[in-house]
Amino acid sequence: MDDARFQELRQREFSRLDALGHVYLDYTGAGLYSEAQVRANAEMLCGSVLGNPHSRNPTSLAATNLCEDARRRVLDYFNADPALYEVVFTLNASGALKLIGEAYPWEPGGRFLLTADNHNSVNGLREFAQAHGAEVRYVPPGPELRLPALEEHLAGADRARHNLFAFPAQSNFSGVKYPLDAIGVAHEHGYHVVLDAAAFVPTNRLDLRGCAPDFVCVSFYKMFGFPTGVGVLLARRNALGELHRPWFAGGTVRFVSAQNKVHLQHVTGRAFEDGTLNYLGIAAVPAGLDFLDEIGIERINAHVMRLTEALLADMLALRHGNGAPMVRIYGPKTMETRGGTVAFNLLDPRGGLVDFRMVEQRASDAGISLRTGFFCNPGAAEFAFEYPDEDAFRCIKQLTPETFNIQVFSDCMSDHPVGAVRVSVGIASNRADLARLMEVLCSFRDGGCEAPAGTELPALATVD
Numbered sequence: 309m310d311d312a313r314f315q316e317l318r319q320r321e322f323s324r325l326d327a328l329g330h331v332y333l334d335y336t337g338a339g340l341y342s343e344a345q346v347r348a349n350a351e352m353l354c355g356s357v358l359g360n361p362h363s364r365n366p367t368s369l370a371a372t373n374l375c376e377d378a379r380r381r382v383l384d385y386f387n388a389d390p391a392l393y394e395v396v397f398t399l400n401a402s403g404a405l406k407l408i409g410e411a412y413p414w415e416p417g418g419r420f421l422l423t424a425d426n427h428n429s430v431n432g433l434r435e436f437a438q439a440h441g442a443e444v445r446y447v448p449p450g451p452e453l454r455l456p457a458l459e460e461h462l463a464g465a466d467r468a469r470h471n472l473f474a475f476p477a478q479s480n481f482s483g484v485k486y487p488l489d490a491i492g493v494a495h496e497h498g499y500h501v502v503l504d505a506a507a508f509v510p511t512n513r514l515d516l517r518g519c520a521p522d523f524v525c526v527s528f529y530k531m532f533g534f535p536t537g538v539g540v541l542l543a544r545r546n547a548l549g550e551l552h553r554p555w556f557a558g559g560t561v562r563f564v565s566a567q568n569k570v571h572l573q574h575v576t577g578r579a580f581e582d583g584t585l586n587y588l589g590i591a592a593v594p595a596g597l598d599f600l601d602e603i604g605i606e607r608i609n610a611h612v613m614r615l616t617e618a619l620l621a622d623m624l625a626l627r628h629g630n631g632a633p634m635v636r637i638y639g640p641k642t643m644e645t646r647g648g649t650v651a652f653n654l655l656d657p658r659g660g661l662v663d664f665r666m667v668e669q670r671a672s673d674a675g676i677s678l679r680t681g682f683f684c685n686p687g688a689a690e691f692a693f694e695y696p697d698e699d700a701f702r703c704i705k706q707l708t709p710e711t712f713n714i715q716v717f718s719d720c721m722s723d724h725p726v727g728a729v730r731v732s733v734g735i736a737s738n739r740a741d742l743a744r745l746m747e748v749l750c751s752f753r754d755g756g757c758e759a760p761a762g763t764e765l766p767a768l769a770t771v772d
């Protein structure tokens with residue numbers, strides 16, 4: 309029943325995929341915009357005259373009103389109590405995280421605890437923490453790259469200091485969904501909590517009355533494709549009040565004196581919105597949220613889960629002629645608390661790894677967009693690929709920014725993968741997309757992993 313609904317949706321809103329022969333399987337990288345959003349945005353732009361929102365003239369006020377509407381709509385979408393949460397518009401999820409990093413009251417004796425499975429934009433917070441003398445600790449993943457028992461890692465934080473715990477609601481590497489009740493547990497142990505919801509919210513409802521993270525970061529293009537360049541930091545007002553911005557900018561202050569070198573910053577989230585907002589982008593956010601609401605995020609979730617279940621079953625059933633499995637999946641092989649992101653490597657008949665670049669090449673040749681590398685999530689990769697600590701350390705030691713070459717690293721790590729393939733399904737995916745992917749994967753059956761004659765692989769220079 310729903311399959312028919314999603315087929316109709318694909319024809320109505322995403323017909324460009326089939327018209328241009330694309331199989332899009334990188335929804336964790338970016339969502340796709342619907343034609344309805346493009347139309348709504350074109351209508352809004354063609355029917356308005358919008359000026360810089362920092363003034364009081366009519367076109368400025370019109371832009372301000374659109375931004376304020378978007379703020380209310382975002383709070384409403386995430387069911388956030390406006391008395392408790394503020395919306396800070398940012399460039400993207402990374403921009404939201406950086407605001408926290410540069411303004412959190414890190415201090416000696418305080419702690420920054422984060423799961424090893426985190427995007428680099430969360431890992432990067434450790435640089436701020438370390439620079440201010442806070443301790444940085446990682447929580448290693450448990451079996452199937454899931455969150456292990458957390459209490460022992462949270463324990464021992466000095467409650468008189470500032471402590472921050474950061475984890476993803478859903479892994480952008482393995483698709484694992486993290487339990488949101490970890491937020492309350494971390495609070496009990498004296499931590500503020502950063503919830504990286506970037507990979508979760510495109511296919512799941514985040515209800516901020518059902519859980520109470522202090523900070524949440526999101527990129528809207530991941531949820532509904534357009535606009536790019538707009539994200540949000542959803543912050544609890546009391547937590548936001550503990551942040552100290554290291555600078556001010558146009559838009560963040562109420563008053564600045566050049567003579568006396570004093571400034572008074574805004575007391576609301578506006579203190580975190582540097583310069584002129586991306587007001588045309590922000591004005592396009594409500595149409596994206598409307599689009600998700602019209603279909604229903606629960607229905608989108610069910611659609612993505614059905615496709616992921618089929619994908620996992622098909623991949624796990626792939627065998628070489630000698631019976632050897634063709635696919636090694638990193639993370640859960642069942643549907644239990646996982647989303648629609650699947651990371652894997654192909655294996656040859658002897659169990660050796662097929663170079664992920666070769667899979668990417670054949671997929672690209674077939675018009676399939678997927679992702680390879682370690683997806684800006686080195687912690688999950690290190691555990692998924694089972695790097696022995698000492699080997700990885702020895703190999704990393706050989707590298708400097710000038711000489712960094714993943715080929716050297718790969719050779720040094722001999723039997724361990726240095727990258728994987730990631731496919732992720734979304735709102736416009738269908739079974740035909742999966743069938744096209746399976747054709748490519750099946751082309752690696754038996755004959756090993758030699759590149760077809762004439763295939764030039766890209767140099768293994770960077771992988772992320």
Ligand SMILES: Cc1ncc(COP(=O)(O)O)c(C=O)c1O
Binds near residue numbers: 337401478506507
């Ligand atoms: C889980 C997660 N967090 C953060 C980010 C960073 O998002 P952006 O590049 O939009 O800032 C990503 C992007 O892939 C992600 O998947």
